[in-house]
Amino acid sequence: AHLGPVVTMFEFVPGPGVKISRIENLEDDIAMALEAERVRIVAPLPGKGAVGIEVPNRVRQTVYLREILGQPTFLKAKSKLALGMGMDIEGVPYVVDLAKMPHLLVAGSTGSGKSVSVNAMIASILFRATPEEVRLIMIDPKWTELSLYEGIPHLLLPVVTDPAKAALALRWATEEMDRRYELLSKARVRNLAGYNAQAREEVAAWEARQAALPELPDPSTLPPLDPAREEAEEALKRRLAEDPRPEGPLPLIVIVIDELADLMMVASREVETYIARIAQKARAAGLHLIVATQRPSTDVITGMIKANFPARIGFRVASNHDSKTIINQPGAEQLLGMGDMLMIPPNQSTPLRLHGAFVSDDEVRRLVEHLKRQGEPIYDETILQARDDEREESEEDDDYDPKWDEAIRVVSERERISVSMLQRRMKIGYNRAARMIERMEREGIVGPADGAKPREVLISAPPPTTPPA
Numbered sequence: 001a002h003l004g005p006v007v008t009m010f011e012f013v014p015g016p017g018v019k020i021s022r023i024e025n026l027e028d029d030i031a032m033a034l035e036a037e038r039v040r041i042v043a044p045l046p047g048k049g050a051v052g053i054e055v056p057n058r059v060r061q062t063v064y065l066r067e068i069l070g071q072p073t074f075l076k077a078k079s080k081l082a083l084g085m086g087m088d089i090e091g092v093p094y095v096v097d098l099a100k101m102p103h104l105l106v107a108g109s110t111g112s113g114k115s116v117s118v119n120a121m122i123a124s125i126l127f128r129a130t131p132e133e134v135r136l137i138m139i140d141p142k143w144t145e146l147s148l149y150e151g152i153p154h155l156l157l158p159v160v161t162d163p164a165k166a167a168l169a170l171r172w173a174t175e176e177m178d179r180r181y182e183l184l185s186k187a188r189v190r191n192l193a194g195y196n197a198q199a200r201e202e203v204a205a206w207e208a209r210q211a212a213l214p215e216l217p218d219p220s221t222l223p224p225l226d227p228a229r230e231e232a233e234e235a236l237k238r239r240l241a242e243d244p245r246p247e248g249p250l251p252l253i254v255i256v257i258d259e260l261a262d263l264m265m266v267a268s269r270e271v272e273t274y275i276a277r278i279a280q281k282a283r284a285a286g287l288h289l290i291v292a293t294q295r296p297s298t299d300v301i302t303g304m305i306k307a308n309f310p311a312r313i314g315f316r317v318a319s320n321h322d323s324k325t326i327i328n329q330p331g332a333e334q335l336l337g338m339g340d341m342l343m344i345p346p347n348q349s350t351p352l353r354l355h356g357a358f359v360s361d362d363e364v365r366r367l368v369e370h371l372k373r374q375g376e377p378i379y380d381e382t383i384l385q386a387r388d389d390e391r392e393e394s395e396e397d398d399d400y401d402p403k404w405d406e407a408i409r410v411v412s413e414r415e416r417i418s419v420s421m422l423q424r425r426m427k428i429g430y431n432r433a434a435r436m437i438e439r440m441e442r443e444g445i446v447g448p449a450d451g452a453k454p455r456e457v458l459i460s461a462p463p464p465t466t467p468p469a
Helices: 020-024 027-034 065-069 114-128 163-187 192-212 227-242 260-281 303-307 320-327 361-374 386-395 404-412 419-426 430-442
Strands: 007-012 040-042 051-056 082-088 093-097 104-107 134-139 252-258 287-293 311-314 340-344 352-356
Touching: 027 040, 065 082, 065 093, 065 114, 082 114, 104 114, 104 320, 114 134, 114 252, 114 287, 114 352, 114 361, 134 163, 163 192, 163 252, 163 260, 163 287, 163 430, 252 260, 260 287, 260 303, 311 320, 404 419, 404 430, 419 430
Parallel strands: 104 287, 104 311, 134 252, 252 287
Antiparallel strands: 007 051, 040 051, 082 093, 082 352, 311 340, 340 352
């Protein structure tokens, strides 16, 4: 027997000629004989010539997240996306790497422990990663589950509660994924880890070059009207224009959705398409999904979504059919609730029974308050403005942009410019900035692309611009 915190597993070898199906049909009889709430039979046990019977313990132990986070398996994990899931049925801490999954689909009915488990996953990431290493997009149409995290510095934008805006955030994620693949291609690396290693080397080399140059006076230490201050600012601007600072490493992005069913009711086709696209190819670009729902029906967990989530977790559900929808087999309807789960790890078909780690709302609040004291969130306001940008562009001629004059001014102040520089300075979307740069090249304002290097600026003052007739 294997004694765990919630259930005890009994193993036995059936006699010769005894069929597995006969044993499986005895679940209710065994539960009644043992006076147990419910019994789960695993027949056969993977890799063994034996049958397992999981019987609930009369006294159930709580698996606390802080215990899992203090275990060597979590502390020694190299990934910033290590998740402290809980313990297996033998009481062994279970830690997984979201980056290797690379996405996770979670389903369970009310009271099953689904939301607590999602909080434990988020807390695991927040304990290990800085905002420079991991950024989060949280989508919470129910307004209640993820609002606790509002204001932490890891957020790319405030917690999204409007399903229409959630579709915009997912669309931005697909565009960011495509942008990152372009960067990986130009850098000739296979994944984000390779790109970031190269980026860190470039930043270190740039810092070494800057350190070797004569020290310039700090403009901020000089009086505002002092001519020397203006000279110092110009000298600093020229130095940075001659040798711009590399962009540096890109953070991992984790998108957490709780509850998927509410999104599918409002914009099912858009949401399904974006989630499927991200799940299909975002792994190398460093984007990962954690998607949760309490309604595991086929109109929510569609075939397209399910096919792209090899790692799935089923908490207690209402029926055999719901269990098959989430983990491809019955069993989740037999679970005990309160964090009891069946997890299908990637590249496996046999579910693993785990007892989820518990983290209280008070612990989450204290973690959030601690993170807020570390710094303010820096939101990317362009993520939810994409639809407004498109509306503006559709009202104007294809070649004219309302911010064109401002873009010319920004570019003329520099000796070199890139799409990402223009995007940051003007706080616009990547695609919009790219269209501006392409038009500037056609009009002789900037030079042609030179690999991943910023383009040369060919003008020194903004030319007058009027909308096309």
